[in-house]
Amino acid sequence: MSFAIETRDLTLRFGSFTAVNAVSLQVRKGARHAIIGPNGAGKTSLVHALTGSIPSTSGRVFISGRDMTGSSQRARVRSGLTRTFQINQLFPKLTVLDNVCMAILEREQRSKVFWTSMAAERSVLEEGRELLELAQLGPQADKVVASLPYGMRRLVEIAIALATRPDIIVLDEPAAGVPTTQSEAIFERIAALPRDLTLLFVEHNMNLVFRFAERITVLAEGAIMTEGTPAEISKDERVREVYLGRGGHHAAA
Numbered sequence: 001m002s003f004a005i006e007t008r009d010l011t012l013r014f015g016s017f018t019a020v021n022a023v024s025l026q027v028r029k030g031a032r033h034a035i036i037g038p039n040g041a042g043k044t045s046l047v048h049a050l051t052g053s054i055p056s057t058s059g060r061v062f063i064s065g066r067d068m069t070g071s072s073q074r075a076r077v078r079s080g081l082t083r084t085f086q087i088n089q090l091f092p093k094l095t096v097l098d099n100v101c102m103a104i105l106e107r108e109q110r111s112k113v114f115w116t117s118m119a120a121e122r123s124v125l126e127e128g129r130e131l132l133e134l135a136q137l138g139p140q141a142d143k144v145v146a147s148l149p150y151g152m153r154r155l156v157e158i159a160i161a162l163a164t165r166p167d168i169i170v171l172d173e174p175a176a177g178v179p180t181t182q183s184e185a186i187f188e189r190i191a192a193l194p195r196d197l198t199l200l201f202v203e204h205n206m207n208l209v210f211r212f213a214e215r216i217t218v219l220a221e222g223a224i225m226t227e228g229t230p231a232e233i234s235k236d237e238r239v240r241e242v243y244l245g246r247g248g249h250h251a252a253a
């Protein structure tokens, strides 16, 4: 069986420090798969090694069965793996629709100058509106990004990620910084994305993880400690210990 993402002994070192230690991860196609672990466990480093934003030290990365080890981030996006972009990559003074259209033009490698001066390309606008529907941002299409609540902006990042036509989206703390009153709504929208889209997300909020993930991988000190369904992970004493042992604020539910 080919997985959406498969790693074999993936390792990322920073000097003599091993942030990701021989991780062999398998993410099924269409999964809602969470990576959890205490602070400093290596979750973000694993995301970097998967997406190619930092080259891995050793091991292999397969995307939809293709060996992409050593490929650039851009090549991995072309092979179907994308990640949510940070807020600062949004254009705050432009509308939500324009931001998404920019991302479509970027994919097509067309000039943004052309877009801003001509402000019209029916197919791009149509696709932009479709992507906003997928992210349930239709009503916000013509709002300026800077005027949106923070949680909504995070959804714009997801719509922008969709503009790359991904098979897999990696989300590093998609609800970070979002008030808890909004984070559940964001996760509901993320979970409602098309079922054939594979979603791998890093998340600290255990309530969200247990509610939305179908599969959970627990990282500790750079390595996979265990993996299972939410029911299995919530019963696992070792998982409780790694959280409680660090006195972290992310106590397992």
Ligand SMILES: Nc1ncnc2c1ncn2[C@@H]1O[C@H](COP(=O)(O)OP(=O)(O)OP(=O)(O)O)[C@@H](O)[C@H]1O
Binding pocket: 014, 017, 019, 037, 038, 039, 040, 041, 042, 043, 044, 045, 046
């Ligand atoms: N560029 C870097 N250079 C050196 N060490 C780094 C670098 N990036 C991360 N680290 C170290 O790697 C370890 C894992 O960090 P990482 O950010 O991947 O953990 P995390 O599980 O995402 O943590 P958090 O939950 O706090 O975001 C930490 O000890 C961190 O200090």
